[in-house]
Amino acid sequence: xxxxxxxxxxxxxxxxxxxxxxxxxxxxxxxxxxxxxxxxxxxxxxxxxxxxxxxxxxxxxxxxxxxxxxxxxxxxxxxxxxxxxxxxxxxxxxxxxxxxxxxxxxxxxxxxxxxxxxxxxxxxxxxxxxxxxxxxxxxxxxxxxxxxxxxxxxxxxxxxxxxxxxxxxxxxxxxxxxxxxxxxxxxxxxxxxxxxxxxxxxxxxxxxxxxxxxxxxxxxxxxxxxxxxxxxxxxxxxxxxxxxxxxxxxxxxxxxxxxxxxxxxxxxxxxxxxxxxxxxxxxxxxxx
Amino acid sequence: xxxxxxxxxxxxxxxxxxxxxxxxxxxxxxxxxxxxxxxxxxxxxxxxxxxxxxxxxxxxxxxxxxxx
Numbered sequence: 001x002x003x004x005x006x007x008x009x010x011x012x013x014x015x016x017x018x019x020x021x022x023x024x025x026x027x028x029x030x031x032x033x034x035x036x037x038x039x040x041x042x043x044x045x046x047x048x049x050x051x052x053x054x055x056x057x058x059x060x061x062x063x064x065x066x067x068x069x070x071x072x073x074x075x076x077x078x079x080x081x082x083x084x085x086x087x088x089x090x091x092x093x094x095x096x097x098x099x100x101x102x103x104x105x106x107x108x109x110x111x112x113x114x115x116x117x118x119x120x121x122x123x124x125x126x127x128x129x130x131x132x133x134x135x136x137x138x139x140x141x142x143x144x145x146x147x148x149x150x151x152x153x154x155x156x157x158x159x160x161x162x163x164x165x166x167x168x169x170x171x172x173x174x175x176x177x178x179x180x181x182x183x184x185x186x187x188x189x190x191x192x193x194x195x196x197x198x199x200x201x202x203x204x205x206x207x208x209x210x211x212x213x214x215x216x217x218x219x220x221x222x223x224x225x226x227x228x229x230x231x232x233x234x235x236x237x238x239x240x241x242x243x244x245x246x247x248x249x250x251x252x253x254x255x256x257x258x259x260x261x262x263x264x265x266x267x268x269x270x271x272x273x274x275x276x277x278x279x280x281x282x283x284x285x286x287x288x
Numbered sequence: 289x290x291x292x293x294x295x296x297x298x299x300x301x302x303x304x305x306x307x308x309x310x311x312x313x314x315x316x317x318x319x320x321x322x323x324x325x326x327x328x329x330x331x332x333x334x335x336x337x338x339x340x341x342x343x344x345x346x347x348x349x350x351x352x353x354x355x356x
Contacts, residue, residue, distance in 0.1 A: 028316055
């Protein structure tokens with residue numbers, strides 16, 4: 001990556017769905033942690049090494065996410081509280097693990113075919129996908145274990161469902177990257193509050209509510225893209241409620257986050273695919 | 289119609305541009321250093337924020353997936 005690639009430009013409102021902005025932030029973080037500016041070809045490898053250094057974890061540094069169901073990634077995910085112990089390891093048999101891994105790999109191929117720019121974002125931000133069962137959750141990610149996305153296998157999930165979950169976790173990881181580079185929350189005294197979560201539909205600390213805003217935008221975008229328009233109405237009204245509450249607390253957010261909240265609020269009222277940066281990339285790629 | 293040739297930037301102005309780029313990059317890197325430290329501090333204090341996807345309600349995905 002030459003210096004032009006890390007050249008400053010106006011922060012985009014949907015930065016978490018913007019390949020160029022994400023690459024720039026990943027390159028800046030890598031430059032700070034590894035003390036060298038990566039090239040485009042080395043960005044994923046060097047970024048993964050930077051995340052491994054930050055989180056003191058052994059991460060996959062290949063160009064695409066590695067899907068695993070055990071080993072060191074599972075051990076560290078349990079140790080850091082990402083994965084729960086609601087299912088005993090002995091009851092998760094080898095055959096079931098193999099099938100779950102194949103389902104996730106298939107969903108990644110589905111995502112790549114459906115939307116190469118969105119897939120590029122997932123490839124950059126996710127180093128490892130851990131498949132592990134739970135009776136309490138469908139998956140998750142953690143700010144102290146960057147790079148890892150946890151997915152709980154479920155027999156009634158299609159490749160589309162799994163791809164949506166991967167995009168969901170990618171957005172969380174991208175927000176952590178934005179927080180580490182340009183900052184999202186001012187943490188000003190008295191700026192702590194709770195707000196409606198757009199995804200979970202209950203009250204949560206403001207930083208989780210902010211995350212839910214961005215995840216909801218990505219989910220609405222993904223569903224509209226695939227023609228699942230009927231599955232967006234409740235999420236849109238939940239997003240509207242969430243962003244309306246966040247908009248009453250400007251002091252809690254940096255300009256970068258504030259712009260994202262304003263854009264998400266407008267998106268909840270009138271979602272336009274063309275407003276999303278990865279969609280512009282997709283359209284351009286299809287035209288050429 | 290013949291197009292006008294672009295005048296090459298003088299060595300002095302391109303150097304000034306580079307210097308400005310470098311200053312901007314330095315400012316960005318300083319900002320990232322500060323934000324990264326704050327993020328890590330928060331992560332230690334909160335033992336890491338965990339975001340979990342909860343199981344979907346049955347009514348949530350009603351649409352049949354279209355095969356094209």
